[in-house]
Amino acid sequence: MSVSETSSASVEKANPVRETIIYILMAAVAITTVGPFLIMLSVxxxxxxxxxxxxxxxIPSPVTLENFQTLFARTDALRWLFNSVYVAVISTLGGVITSSMAGFAFARGDFWGKNVIFVLFLGILIMPDTALIVPQFVVLSQLGLVNTYTALIGPWFASIFGTFLLRQAYLSIPRDYDDAATIDGANLWQSWWQVLMPQVVPAMATLAVLRFMGNWNSFFYPMIVTSQSDMRTLTVGLGTVARSGGDAGLDMAGAVIGFLPTLLVFVLMQRYIIRGISLSGVKG
Amino acid sequence: MAAVSPSQRATSQFLRRLRRSLPWYPFIIINAVIFVIFNLVPWISMFRYSVLKTDLLSTREFVGIEHFVTMLSDAKLHKAMLNTVWFTLMYIPLLVAVSLGVAVLVNRPLRGMKTFRALYFLPNITSVAVLALIFRRFLSPRPDGPINFLIGLVGIPPQRWLIDVNQAMPSIVGISLWEAFGYFMVIWLAGLQAIPSELYDAAKVDGANGWRLHRYVTIPLLRPTAAFIIVIATIGALQVFGSIFILTGGGPVNATTTVVYQIYSEAFNFGRFGYASALSILFFAIILIVALIQSRYLRFGEDVY
Structure with missing residues (x-):
């Protein structure tokens, strides 16, 4: 269900005084959420x-880009930005495709172990990921995967939540489509890719946006599996900037670099984000 | 012609079933492999390491249940557990109240409402690093620091915020609240808008108005949403880490050391990976118990939302 403009609860008659008070309250809340970002940009x-x-x-006078130049010169921020884009894009694409495949199998498949695997997946979904971070590090360090893209991307290459989301989407498609495809001689891969998947694109888009934002903003796990500066993602790298105690100008330049990509995705994809939350109440 | 024996029939059924199953496995193989490497193996290793004393480098010694005995007298751990409870108890009621208040405020057919909602959501799309960069500066103890200046306008003297033993945790609560309320506002809105307007009309016919309308219609029908939000937010609150790691490093004097931070610290500051694994099991158990107590409200799959 989408969050609509009108509401069933507000049945009161329009009252200019009341409306003005509401606008003032709303503006006050907006100042607390937007104000810090404006100051960030200004500084x-x-x-x-x-x-x-x-x-x-x-509005500073003069307006200068010096802080950004210093940030890129003194830290690996450019490399972090590249790492974040690379990791987030591969993670998102991988996670959405594998979720689509597995969602299809769990919606339509008839195979041994289907229910057992499904329950196992459900178990993972409930488990808190922060509790598993130390053991994950232990395993990855034994495999020699610390400071690799494999470690950064790996867990994001499959999404249990996404599998559930897409299973639901596939279940809502009538079986007639599968039957028609089978009669036309399509194998499973063809009926998945050509007939059924095009119909779940909106669900895949929702998942993609949630996964991208979740991956871009993740901090704990990527911090643990990277110790070299040149392997850090932007969020982790900016965390070290925040702890290093430099100039406010430098800090805020970092904050702007970290904020802009998520703002861009939010502005373009807001619809999908809100729908994703309303659908599930669970992030990425 | 001889009849087919039962065992032969079973074998051919087995083969048919196998042939039908095989084409499906490639569809789940990547998920399964990722699950094994990044969940199942770590899960098993957590139990294996919980009985070892190891820094992953040179020492590796079997200690049995010693770690679990140590927990009973580990004062730092007890402090961390209290801090986690303290954080959750401050955070959840405030979060529920603020997000619901704002949801009710913006749940009206007024012009520009969508823009306001989007603006309230802005902190939620931000990474914890950006949040920390901003708030470390805003919560500066200087008298002319942003927050101190603002409270000075209403006559409150400058505070030390993140570097004060008593104020550090409330500061973290405030930052978390600022980050999260827009997200929960969206969930409240979905709940509010799922209430059929006929119910309000019926209640009005019965003579209910104003507050009584909310008391007898809105609040009872929002209970599933409220339960859902409390469960999700509590599990999130128990796992708070990023803002604490960046802003206070668990200090001052362990005032913001939560259980997750303590696990991190034992492993990566002190190299006690065995003890950290045992603590992870404890933490799992805590979350599981909290989730089970609250879980009768949780529904997966086809949600009410």
Whole structure:
């Protein structure tokens, strides 16, 4: 269900005083959520700024990109950005495709162990991933996979949540499509790829957006499996910047670099994000 | 012609079943492999390492259940558990109240409402690193730091926030709240909008109005949503890590050391991977118990939302 503009609860008559109060309240909340980002942007464009002090001038004079130049010169931020894009794109594509395949198998398949595997997957979905991080590190270090893209991407290459989401999507397609495809001589791969998958594209898009944001913003796991600066993702790298105690200008330049890609995805894909939450209440 | 024996029939049924099954396995093989490497094997190794004393490098010694005995008298762990409970008890009621309040506020057919909702969601799309970069500066103990300046406007003296033993955890709660309320607002909205307007009409016919309308229609019908939100948020709260790791490193004086942070610290600061594995089992058990207590409200698959 999508979150619609109108509401069943608000049946009150329009009342200008009441409406004004509501707008003032809403604006106040909006200032608390948007304000920090505006200040972040403003400080990142300010010359020689060690601390953020109030009252603050929102439009710096002169506007400068020095902080960004310093950030890229002094840290591996450019490399982190590349790592994040690479890891997030491969993880998202991989996770969505494998979820689509497995979702199809669990919706339509008739194979040994289907129910057992399904319950096992359900078990993983319930398990908190933070509790498994130390054992995951132990296993990955024994396999010699610390500081590799394999470790960063691996767990994201399959999504149990995505498998469930897509299984539901496939279940909503009438069996007639499968039958028609079979009569036309299609094998399983052909009826999956050519007949059924095109009909679950909206669900796959929702999953893709949730996975991308989740991967881009993930911190604990990628921090644990990388110790070299050049293998860090942007989120992990910025974490080290935050802990290093540099200039406010430098910090906020980092924050802007970390914030813009997610903002872009949010603005373009907002519909899918909101739908994903309403659908499931679970992130990525 | 001889009749087919039962065992032969069973064999041919077996073969038919196998032939029907085989084409499906390639569809789940990648999921299964990833599951084995990144979940099943670590899960088993967690139990194996919980009885070892090891730094993964030189020492490796079998200690039996010693780690679990140590837990009973580990003061730092007890402090971490109390901190986790303290965080959750502050965070959940505030989160529920704020996200519901905002959801009710924006659940109206007014112009620009979609924009406001999107703006409230903004903190939620941000990574914890960006959040930490911003709030480390905002919560500066300087008198002219952003938050201190703002509270100064209403006459409150400057505070030390993240570097104060008593204020560090409430500060983390505030940041988490700021990050999460937009997300839970969306879930509340879905719940609010699923209430059929006929129910309000019927209640009005029965003479209910204003507060009583909410008391007898909205609140009872939101109970599943509330239960769902509390479960999800509690499990999230018990796992809080990123903001603490970046902003306070568990300090000052362990004031923000949570169970997850303690597990991290034992493993990566002290190289006690055996003890950290045993703590992971404990943490699993805690989450499982909390989830089980709350789980009768949880529904998977076809949701009400």
């Amino acid at each position: 990142s464009l300010t010359q020689d700024i060690r601390f953020i002090t109030f009252p603050i001038e929102l």
